[in-house]
Amino acid sequence: MSVTTGEDGTKPGERKQESTSYPEGEKIYRQYCATCHQANGSGVPNLNPPLHKTDYVTGDKTRLIAIVLNGSDSGLEVNGQTYANVMPPHGFLDDRQVAQVLSYIRTSFGNTAGPVAKEEVRAVRDSK
Amino acid sequence: MRTHFSASPWWYIPLVTSFALGTLSCSTKEDKKDGAVLPDEDNAELKLPDGFGALKVADSIGTARHLVVNKNGDVLVKLNRPKDGKGIVILSDKDQDGRADSQTGFGDYGGTGITLKGNYLYASSNTSVFRYTLNADELPENTNVPDTIVHGLIDRRQHNSKSIVLDENENIYVNIGAYSNACQERDRTKDSPGMYPCTILDSAGGIWKFKANAMKQSYGEGTRYATGLRNVVGLDWNKQDNSLYVMQHGRDNLHDLFPELYDTEASAELPAETLYKVKEGDDAGWPYVYYDQKQGKKILSPEYGGDGKKEAEEGKGKDAIDPLVAFPAHMAPNDLLFYTGSMFPEKYKNGAFVAFHGSWNRAPEEQEGFMVAFVPFQAGKPSGEWEVFANGFAGTGPVMSPGDAKHRPCGLAQGPDGSLYVSDDANGTIYRIIYSGK
Numbered sequence: 324m325s326v327t328t329g330e331d332g333t334k335p336g337e338r339k340q341e342s343t344s345y346p347e348g349e350k351i352y353r354q355y356c357a358t359c360h361q362a363n364g365s366g367v368p369n370l371n372p373p374l375h376k377t378d379y380v381t382g383d384k385t386r387l388i389a390i391v392l393n394g395s396d397s398g399l400e401v402n403g404q405t406y407a408n409v410m411p412p413h414g415f416l417d418d419r420q421v422a423q424v425l426s427y428i429r430t431s432f433g434n435t436a437g438p439v440a441k442e443e444v445r446a447v448r449d450s451k
Numbered sequence: 452m453r454t455h456f457s458a459s460p461w462w463y464i465p466l467v468t469s470f471a472l473g474t475l476s477c478s479t480k481e482d483k484k485d486g487a488v489l490p491d492e493d494n495a496e497l498k499l500p501d502g503f504g505a506l507k508v509a510d511s512i513g514t515a516r517h518l519v520v521n522k523n524g525d526v527l528v529k530l531n532r533p534k535d536g537k538g539i540v541i542l543s544d545k546d547q548d549g550r551a552d553s554q555t556g557f558g559d560y561g562g563t564g565i566t567l568k569g570n571y572l573y574a575s576s577n578t579s580v581f582r583y584t585l586n587a588d589e590l591p592e593n594t595n596v597p598d599t600i601v602h603g604l605i606d607r608r609q610h611n612s613k614s615i616v617l618d619e620n621e622n623i624y625v626n627i628g629a630y631s632n633a634c635q636e637r638d639r640t641k642d643s644p645g646m647y648p649c650t651i652l653d654s655a656g657g658i659w660k661f662k663a664n665a666m667k668q669s670y671g672e673g674t675r676y677a678t679g680l681r682n683v684v685g686l687d688w689n690k691q692d693n694s695l696y697v698m699q700h701g702r703d704n705l706h707d708l709f710p711e712l713y714d715t716e717a718s719a720e721l722p723a724e725t726l727y728k729v730k731e732g733d734d735a736g737w738p739y740v741y742y743d744q745k746q747g748k749k750i751l752s753p754e755y756g757g758d759g760k761k762e763a764e765e766g767k768g769k770d771a772i773d774p775l776v777a778f779p780a781h782m783a784p785n786d787l788l789f790y791t792g793s794m795f796p797e798k799y800k801n802g803a804f805v806a807f808h809g810s811w812n813r814a815p816e817e818q819e820g821f822m823v824a825f826v827p828f829q830a831g832k833p834s835g836e837w838e839v840f841a842n843g844f845a846g847t848g849p850v851m852s853p854g855d856a857k858h859r860p861c862g863l864a865q866g867p868d869g870s871l872y873v874s875d876d877a878n879g880t881i882y883r884i885i886y887s888g889k
Contacts, residue, residue, distance in 0.1 A: 353815065355707070357815060358704065358706070361851075361852040361853075362814060363852055365852045365854040365855075367854070368877065370811065373854075396638075398608050406608075407611065408609055408639070409609070409639055411638065411641070412640060415641065415642075
């Protein structure tokens with residue numbers, strides 16, 4: 324008898340770690356974002372959008388910050404696809420945390436956009 | 452109540468052996484007998500029990516959801532999104548080697564549900580159910596003008612697929628999934644309370660029953676047959692005991708929403724994906740309770756005052772039905788089929804096959820599922836442990852993210868000869884599993 328999928332029951336998760344300039348952002352990402360958007364930022368087909376190769380992440384920072392703070396339930400189209408699940412609001416993160424996690428996302432998963440400053444997060448929060 | 456759940460490490464129980472094809476691998480047409488269907492040399496990369504083989508009927512046909520096979524062996528597949536303007540694909544096999552040699556299509560809508568009954572084909576969009584009359588070749592006619600049986604069902608993107616099945620008395624059962632994870636005031640949002648009562652249950656989170664032969668029905672003409680079912684994609688009518696059976700997708704995000712009660716591992720392994728037999732009026736308890744397969748109990752949801760141990764309370768899942776089988780969490784059971792064919796060995800007769808789409812809500816743990824399971828049944832009850840029947844869809848190596856899975860099982864159908872068909876909505880592959888062992 325062979326084992327079903329070849330695994331031996333050992334703990335998974337020995338995945339390759341990308342080095343990041345935003346370790347705090349990575350930690351926040353793993354805690355609050357990775358379940359839905361996945362550790363590699365690929366999202367989940369039909370359910371949760373990817374965070375790579377999309378203008379929503381690498382483009383306008385104000386729009387991106389607002390989605391994190393306020394959430395989104397409008398079925399945004401990302402690269403021609405819509406996604407079923409809501410993005411819950413993450414306004415409970417402070418300005419620095421939001422800036423860190425967005426800087427991490429914008430420079431990870433193959434993204435090469437610029438970082439986000441906590442002042443930029445504050446400006447979006449104040450404009451509500 | 453019976454549950455069938457093995458203690459850790461349940462996942463790796465070696466239930467399936469690789470089927471070495473050996474002498475059956477001569478698939479050239481010169482060698483084969485007329486009309487004989489032979490498996491692919493590599494069994495289409497599937498791992499199956501001894502004596503079984505598999506072939507690819509077709510590949511890359513689109514987002515293949517549920518499927519049916521007519522009496523002539525034509526395969527009709529519902530696509531989640533229309534491809535080239537066609538939401539239902541017909542695969543035909545004129546030379547009868549098992550591989551489709553003609554592909555046509557119709558229906559300009561996406562969706563999941565498709566079923567055959569009597570002289571009709573039924574298919575669903577995410578809001579409606581349509582009916583097509585079959586011609587002498589068992590194929591739908593007047594495909595541009597189907598009858599609209601049901602319309603106006605709720606579609607708020609989340610859990611919007613409308614799976615369908617008919618009973619023996621001209622009734623059609625339609626799943627209407629809850630547009631929510633746990634009926635919080637704000638969905639999937641930390642510290643947002645659970646709504647009480649959960650008003651989503653008025654129009655979703657259950658199975659609705661309509662007349663199969665009446666036109667333009669909506670909520671007013673139907674009845675809520677069963678409630679407290681978060682999202683059902685796989686359902687089947689069991690003709691042996693004349694009952695509806697459904698597979699529920701259990702809730703997500705226990706750790707994200709309640710990190711103080713559930714660590715990432717508990718969140719990856721709770722709650723169970725559950726098989727229910729549902730009678731009219733049954734309540735399966737969502738959103739007030741979930742089924743914990745380790746404790747073997749219905750546990751009060753944390754949104755409703757639960758702490759991971761408190762059990763169902765009065766008015767909150769106390770009278771909810773128990774599952775017949777509790778599968779591991781988050782594997783996303785997308786179809787259910789009671790096998791009535793004669794091709795497979797006796798143990799499979801009248802048992803249940805379940806197509807698992809594979810998980811996403813286990814991150815950061817490895818994703819699981821991506822397989823077809825089997826549950827033996829006798830006299831309307833599970834008669835043994837569930838087991839992995841067909842595996843290998845996702846490819847080799849661990850799947851950390853569902854986007855990495857090469858194929859994802861989504862639909863099941865039985866062919867006229869007793870073959871089992873499996874659809875894949877990631878790559879659009881249609882598999883046919885046959886038994887050739889003696």
